[in-house]
Amino acid sequence: MGSAGHPRRAHIVVLDDEREMGAWLVDRLTDEGYTVEAYQQGTDILAALEPCGPALLITDRVLNGIKGLDVLRRAKQHNPTLAVIMITAFGTIETAVEAMRLGAFYSLTKPCKSADLLLLVARALEEKSLRTAIRRLQREVEGHDHVERSIAKSPAMQHVLALVDRLKDHHVNVL
Numbered sequence: 001m002g003s004a005g006h007p008r009r010a011h012i013v014v015l016d017d018e019r020e021m022g023a024w025l026v027d028r029l030t031d032e033g034y035t036v037e038a039y040q041q042g043t044d045i046l047a048a049l050e051p052c053g054p055a056l057l058i059t060d061r062v063l064n065g066i067k068g069l070d071v072l073r074r075a076k077q078h079n080p081t082l083a084v085i086m087i088t089a090f091g092t093i094e095t096a097v098e099a100m101r102l103g104a105f106y107s108l109t110k111p112c113k114s115a116d117l118l119l120l121v122a123r124a125l126e127e128k129s130l131r132t133a134i135r136r137l138q139r140e141v142e143g144h145d146h147v148e149r150s151i152a153k154s155p156a157m158q159h160v161l162a163l164v165d166r167l168k169d170h171h172v173n174v175l
Helices: 019-031 042-049 068-078 093-101 114-151 155-167
Strands: 011-015 035-039 056-060 083-088 106-109
Touching: 011 019, 011 042, 019 035, 019 114, 035 042, 042 056, 042 068, 056 068, 056 114, 068 083, 068 093, 083 093, 083 114, 093 106, 106 114
Parallel strands: 011 035, 011 056, 056 083, 083 106
Antiparallel strands: none
């Protein structure tokens, strides 16, 4: 169980050098049952972003000592499936496009409404879950293909499999 009696949900990391904004984000997300860690320094956060780390990173675009886009870039290098929401008080279309090009799910302008934030968090986590499921299924399919090829090594069986592959879209009985 998470805080406030809610079931434990995804692990979220918040990076904002403004203590008040970080606390507000932690409060909103914790109230919804998420497990949340907050950081104020971008250099401290990289260890928390290992592949088995959080499902979502919410980071400010303008930070002391490191740019939010650099954090985004490094976070995606550490964990390509990590969902990232950028927040900024200095939002422009160009900065939002750049963040999305680097892999951010969304770029949100401060101050943001609690309902908007929670909706984006839910959608980012849902997309991450879907992408993870797709990758798992792709690995399964690749594994089955490998098993099929390893079982049928003889030229005769390879010929049979090639025939089956050609006939798979036709409605015919094969013996």
